[in-house]
């Protein structure tokens with residue numbers, strides 16, 4: 001999308017282009033006080049103050065106005081798109097433990113403190129002298145724990161991995177109290193592997209989640225087979241045959257999803273919209289196979305309570321994936337570039353969605369070629385970076401980088417169970433039975 005197109009799109013739906021810079025955004029966003037405050041906050045933050053004693057040129061003013069009108073519902077493409085490095089996220093996540101100005105690194109005390117404080121689903125993973133252990137397992141949701149163990153075991157067979165001692169959790173809405181369990185012996189909180197986080201959640205290191213092994217609960221085929229399954233589905237639907245619909249089916253889970261609730265039929269009446277949320281129990285008949293998503297030109301992704309695993313499946317379709325802003329990230333989101341492999345748009349809210357979504361759909365229809373290119377690039381990205389092989393390399397890089405920051409050589413913990421044994425029997429143990437010899441258990 002060119003700058004001009006972006007601003008004309010905005011103009012098409014704003015009241016008047018002559019309004020003061022910044023104002024259209026407020027008008028667009030609806031009139032709810034909360035949103036007004038947020039927008040106002042943004043304006044206050046971002047409007048550069050005019051130089052005190054200097055009259056500004058009209059062109060300059062106009063330029064500024066244009067720039068602010070483009071703080072957009074549809075994010076303009078990066079000017080110089082470049083292929084980033086998938087693994088670069090690892091260093092970002094580990095940076096709180098890699099500060100050269102202080103004596104940094106990961107200590108046994110930090111790892112023990114997490115172990116003796118964290119009762120969320122998951123386990124502590126140890127690799128000692130080439131053997132892998134699950135330590136102090138807690139039950140996780142569905143098959144998350146098992147599938148992640150299978151990923152780790154697969155890695156062990158593929159690569160020579162360094163010794164490591166690392167806490168892993170299977171919940172997506174990690175609640176970490178960084179102050180909990182502080183003692184003289186254990187003054188600092190350690191790192192935790194999580195499947196999703198917000199940018200400010202430091203101490204959280206993102207890992208590719210259990211669905212990169214399998215997602216039985218959703219009747220998905222194993223991830224290893226998914227690129228072919230979705231690739232074939234995409235190939236069966238040439239672009240010109242695809243429906244002109246901004247399509248979404250999603251469970252009624254979380255704030256972002258609920259913006260698709262359409263009691264008044266505002267969304268349904270727009271001919272380019274086909275977005276619905278589904279009640280898991282009430283209407284199981286309205287499920288749509290992942291492969292069948294590919295018969296639409298445009299696919300809307302919505303986050304669930306936190307993130308949603310479905311984004312990666314959608315990317316394989318060669319449809320243009322519309323990605324509303326969300327603070328929740330996965331390990332690969334830094335690779336998703338506005339206007340190149342996804343169409344990034346402002347976050348959905350109850351106030352903006354009735355205008356926002358149809359405007360996005362209209363835009364996509366008017367920009368046929370761009371939409372098709374985004375679809376192609378999204379699928380190319382997924383094939384290259386989200387394959388089982390690529391995910392294994394991410395894990396390998398993560399474990400190696402983490403090990404490189406460890407200031408101790410791990411020894412087998414008293415609660416450790418060889419990981420293959422832990423798969424066969426139920427070794428999950430109550431939190432209070434955990435052995436805590438270094439840091440107090442809380």
Ligand SMILES: *[C@@H]1O[C@H](CO)[C@@H](O)[C@H](O)[C@H]1NC(C)=O
Nearest residue numbers: 090091094098401402404405
């Ligand atoms: C830690 O920081 C140094 C210096 O910035 C960098 O070279 C190194 O790659 C970092 N290590 C990790 C594991 O991120």
